[in-house]
Amino acid sequence: MNVQADREAMDRKELEQLQLERLEATLNRVQRSVPFYQRRFAEAGFDAEALRSLADLRRLPLTEKRDLRDNHPYGMFAVPLRDVVRVHASSGTTGLATAVGYTRNDLKTWSDLVARVLVAGGVGKDDVVQVAFDYGLFTGAFGFHQGAERLGASVIPVSSASARRQVGIMKDYRSTALVCTPSHAMTLADAALDAGIRPGALSLRFGLFGAEPWSESMRAELQAKLKLVATDNYGLSEVGGPGLAGECLERQGLHVAEDHFLVEVIDPETLAPVPDGTVGELVVTTLTREAMPVIRFRTHDLASLTRAPCACGRTLARMSRVKGRTDDLLIVKGARVFPSEIEAVLLEVEGTEPHYEIVLERRDGMDEALVRVEATHPGDEALRASVERRLASELGVAVLVELVPPRTLARSVGKARRVIDRRRPG
Amino acid sequence: MLRIRNLDVSYGPVAALRRVSLHVNPGEIATIIGANGAGKSTLLRSIAGLAPARGGEVLFRGSPVLGLRTERIVALGCSLVPEGRQVFATLPVRENLLIGGSVRVRRGLRREVEGDLEMVYRLFPRLQERERQLAGTLSGGEQQMLAIGRALMARPALVMLDEPSMGLAPLVVKDILLTVERIAAGGTTVLLVEQNARSALRVARRGYVLENGRVVLEGTSEELLSNRDVQRAYLGSEVMP
Numbered sequence: 013m014n015v016q017a018d019r020e021a022m023d024r025k026e027l028e029q030l031q032l033e034r035l036e037a038t039l040n041r042v043q044r045s046v047p048f049y050q051r052r053f054a055e056a057g058f059d060a061e062a063l064r065s066l067a068d069l070r071r072l073p074l075t076e077k078r079d080l081r082d083n084h085p086y087g088m089f090a091v092p093l094r095d096v097v098r099v100h101a102s103s104g105t106t107g108l109a110t111a112v113g114y115t116r117n118d119l120k121t122w123s124d125l126v127a128r129v130l131v132a133g134g135v136g137k138d139d140v141v142q143v144a145f146d147y148g149l150f151t152g153a154f155g156f157h158q159g160a161e162r163l164g165a166s167v168i169p170v171s172s173a174s175a176r177r178q179v180g181i182m183k184d185y186r187s188t189a190l191v192c193t194p195s196h197a198m199t200l201a202d203a204a205l206d207a208g209i210r211p212g213a214l215s216l217r218f219g220l221f222g223a224e225p226w227s228e229s230m231r232a233e234l235q236a237k238l239k240l241v242a243t244d245n246y247g248l249s250e251v252g253g254p255g256l257a258g259e260c261l262e263r264q265g266l267h268v269a270e271d272h273f274l275v276e277v278i279d280p281e282t283l284a285p286v287p288d289g290t291v292g293e294l295v296v297t298t299l300t301r302e303a304m305p306v307i308r309f310r311t312h313d314l315a316s317l318t319r320a321p322c323a324c325g326r327t328l329a330r331m332s333r334v335k336g337r338t339d340d341l342l343i344v345k346g347a348r349v350f351p352s353e354i355e356a357v358l359l360e361v362e363g364t365e366p367h368y369e370i371v372l373e374r375r376d377g378m379d380e381a382l383v384r385v386e387a388t389h390p391g392d393e394a395l396r397a398s399v400e401r402r403l404a405s406e407l408g409v410a411v412l413v414e415l416v417p418p419r420t421l422a423r424s425v426g427k428a429r430r431v432i433d434r435r436r437p438g
Numbered sequence: 439m440l441r442i443r444n445l446d447v448s449y450g451p452v453a454a455l456r457r458v459s460l461h462v463n464p465g466e467i468a469t470i471i472g473a474n475g476a477g478k479s480t481l482l483r484s485i486a487g488l489a490p491a492r493g494g495e496v497l498f499r500g501s502p503v504l505g506l507r508t509e510r511i512v513a514l515g516c517s518l519v520p521e522g523r524q525v526f527a528t529l530p531v532r533e534n535l536l537i538g539g540s541v542r543v544r545r546g547l548r549r550e551v552e553g554d555l556e557m558v559y560r561l562f563p564r565l566q567e568r569e570r571q572l573a574g575t576l577s578g579g580e581q582q583m584l585a586i587g588r589a590l591m592a593r594p595a596l597v598m599l600d601e602p603s604m605g606l607a608p609l610v611v612k613d614i615l616l617t618v619e620r621i622a623a624g625g626t627t628v629l630l631v632e633q634n635a636r637s638a639l640r641v642a643r644r645g646y647v648l649e650n651g652r653v654v655l656e657g658t659s660e661e662l663l664s665n666r667d668v669q670r671a672y673l674g675s676e677v678m679p
Contacts, residue, residue, distance in 0.1 A: 026461075029441055029443070029459070029461050032443065032459050033459045033461070033646075033656050034656055036653060037646075037653045037656050040652045040653065041655070044649075061456055061457055063457070064444050064457070091666065091667070095666040115665075115666065117657075117661050117664055117665055120661075120664075121661075300657070302665065
């Protein structure tokens, strides 16, 4: 069923041979062209020549997001800038975003891989694909746009139009596939109801949802409300965007594009590999990227891996849904926010105390973030508004601020629990 | 068909190949491109048992061949057409070809060898015309045909060609490469080493780029042709789509 036998259903031995070849070629290229990796390997006493098997990969040093930031913008590129035909950035606030470059071949590979995710999720060339990710530096929209075009489907780049308009387009254009975050899909489902559009009046058949963690119960709700088959997909800008993994219609885990990525699962504390089936941190090595190969990138996403055969016929390993984060990253309206960034702003503002909590709620399908902070004059409306403005400009996403009198927020010993997430489970 | 993992070859203290891994699927034409001295010939010679490896693994049709004598490797179905043809100049064309089939003659397949001769003559009618001529008096292109024909006489499953276009006029090169395609179409797998990267990538389905004894790129021919490094280093131009 729409499985590319020579790529998605390879014999494990053949696949491992290809992975080894591509890993070695990638190491040879980064060793030659990326000073960061030359240094890093030398510091770690790792001789790239000594790599003999895929298992030896775990002897290589890990790459952290911080490394990408330290070498921002182009320090991680393995090709001259003139060979780069596109630059995206990882989602995140200005201080955290890092550049991601693509050569012409990278764009082609990327399109192929996203097309693969679309096909696995049921989409074909006759589908009308509504891409409701925000078009911009973020990789989600362009990734799916190109993948759907590659497939020959009809793409509607509706981007971040209002929910009402989205639903109108969905109805009038008879969109058959919806690509967005699961929370946005929920907003659209509710907007459709509000507009008096019965789910049956829409033509939707497939929903490809990703870019944030979600749950099985949310899937059930989306499938019921929008009358479609919802699949999960996974990718991250640092390793190229969507296309890394996607569910097939069995919906029993996300098939990893192992011919283009090596995915490991490690214990985030000991950094030792964990066995299949055990949840740990995903670590990704790119095997075919030309512009910006990344070796053992720590995603800080928690998931498990299985190599058990799948009923769909694909032999590619499957990862579980992302179960959480190893750090305290929050995803608010699709933007990536660390509490530490909020704290940094609060510390700079005169009149507020460094005691705060972040309350996350979902209202009318939309994330709402409220920051409660202690202030000497809790009634100071000008102060409150200015903190709101500062936070919005630093984080790139709007949050509400409430000033409370000193010593009213709970104090805890040790690691403070500053985040209260009241959104849907997952 | 062929699966190589971490092949290391050195000439004395000088490493010629470092940790080379590659594979060739049955029935395909794969190519290795690279600059002079990158290690392309060494790689083929090593597979053929002519250059001893220091480490690694070479599996031919599933069985390890590293360390076997060349004759044994040829008998298993892996033939090399060496760089610079190396035909027996003082022997006639026909004798040259029969030497290629000698592995089979010894195995009592004399009659089949006669048939193979027919097959080679069908592929290269020119060789039949010059059957009795001394190989040394043939043109460069004809000598190349003879060298390929000689390798095919062993009825290989995999034929490795080392720079078949070297020193030949462009029209002759085109001819030789057409023959390579016909050989593959006939069911023989081909591993082609070429300095003429553009031609090689035109006939091959997949390729590897060898640089200082290391593989730095693997991909379909289409991907390699659109890689800017390959364009600059081996195609001599930056092709715009």
